[in-house]
Amino acid sequence: MNKISMPANTFAIASDLAVNRIGYGAMRLTGQPGNFGAYPDWDGGKQLLQRAVELGVNFIDTAEAYGPGFNEELIADALYPYPENLVIATKGGINKPAPDRIQTDGRPENLRRGCEASLQRLKIEQIALYQLHRPDPNVPFLESVGMLATLQQEGKIRHVGLSNVTIDQLQAAGEITAIASVQNRFSISDRTNEDLFNYCTKHNIAFIPYGSLGAHPLKRGAPLANASGILAEIAHRHGVKPNQIALAWLLHRAPNIILIPGTTTIAHLEENLAANSIDLLTDEVETLNQMALA
Numbered sequence: 537m538n539k540i541s542m543p544a545n546t547f548a549i550a551s552d553l554a555v556n557r558i559g560y561g562a563m564r565l566t567g568q569p570g571n572f573g574a575y576p577d578w579d580g581g582k583q584l585l586q587r588a589v590e591l592g593v594n595f596i597d598t599a600e601a602y603g604p605g606f607n608e609e610l611i612a613d614a615l616y617p618y619p620e621n622l623v624i625a626t627k628g629g630i631n632k633p634a635p636d637r638i639q640t641d642g643r644p645e646n647l648r649r650g651c652e653a654s655l656q657r658l659k660i661e662q663i664a665l666y667q668l669h670r671p672d673p674n675v676p677f678l679e680s681v682g683m684l685a686t687l688q689q690e691g692k693i694r695h696v697g698l699s700n701v702t703i704d705q706l707q708a709a710g711e712i713t714a715i716a717s718v719q720n721r722f723s724i725s726d727r728t729n730e731d732l733f734n735y736c737t738k739h740n741i742a743f744i745p746y747g748s749l750g751a752h753p754l755k756r757g758a759p760l761a762n763a764s765g766i767l768a769e770i771a772h773r774h775g776v777k778p779n780q781i782a783l784a785w786l787l788h789r790a791p792n793i794i795l796i797p798g799t800t801t802i803a804h805l806e807e808n809l810a811a812n813s814i815d816l817l818t819d820e821v822e823t824l825n826q827m828a829l830a
């Protein structure tokens with residue numbers, strides 16, 4: 537009776553690309569430490585990507601910086617020729633010359649180079665969703681966005697997305713070209729970007745939270761998988777794991793959320809995808825909302 541109705545299982549990015557709301561974040565299929573170098577178990581990585589698609593994943597998030605380059609190559613090696621409905625979202629604007637060196641580079645010429653290199657590695661003629669990985673403090677933000685708009689006009693990008701931005705930046709970018717998606721950190725344990733998320737929901741912009749399992753991008757493990765307290769209690773009630781409740785809570789928050797939990801194991805992949813069928817009760821969602829605010 538007090539079940540909250542779960543929004544639809546799919547969301548159409550920019551009213552154009554319909555994807556299942558649990559996708560896959562591929563960043564972890566890289567060398568370690570630092571998500572640097574080729575994934576050592578290349579064949580295992582291919583199998584995981586193929587299994588994800590088999591299970592209905594049709595949204596995969598990657599970036600030039602992952603590897604760098606190797607992550608996109610692995611995706612192409614595993615999945616090309618791609619199923620028609622598969623959306624591969626990649627990002628540019630970060631160069632990574634060493635595991636511990638992350639260089640933001642939002643200069644237009646670097647974005648063009650990165651976009652063209654991603655097209656080659658992914659073996660495609662157009663990137664369905666190209667995201668600015670992070671605004672570069674040394675380059676006027678709108679110059680970076682302007683280059684994405686140019687690449688879009690040239691047909692190399694279908695839709696433009698942003699990552700690690702503020703509401704002000706999102707609004708300013710929207711004056712230059714339609715912004716289809718925003719990717720910022722957000723989870724039940726980190727609500728720093730709550731206002732940005734609400735803004736995206738209001739404007740029907742896809743919101744793609746990273747770290748949805750509470751992970752640190754450069755460390756292994758998902759803190760929310762081992763959560764205790766309310767999350768564990770609700771998980772116990774549903775006969776599932778706390779990390780699945782953390783994902784289900786996000787899905788219940790709004791229809792424009794697309795999840796990209798990252799994993800290197802098929803068992804975890806399957807567990808994460810199963811969060812799709814967890815129906816939370818209204819009071820459980822309320823309790824979790826309060827917990828996250830605490």
Ligand SMILES: NC(=O)c1ccc[n+]([C@@H]2O[C@H](COP(=O)([O-])OP(=O)(O)OC[C@H]3O[C@@H](n4cnc5c(N)ncnc54)[C@H](OP(=O)(O)O)[C@@H]3O)[C@@H](O)[C@H]2O)c1
Nearest residue numbers: 561562563746747748749750751757758761797798799800
């Ligand atoms: N835009 C950005 O700046 C940015 C930054 C970071 C990440 N991202 C994107 O977001 C995606 C996800 O981020 P993330 O990988 O850092 O964080 P995450 O999804 O919160 O967590 C991934 C970590 O959780 C573990 N895990 C996953 N499923 C699990 C399960 N069912 N049970 C127990 N542990 C589990 C994984 O280890 P196992 O391999 O052992 O499963 C991995 O270490 C990335 O792949 C990337 O596409 C974007």
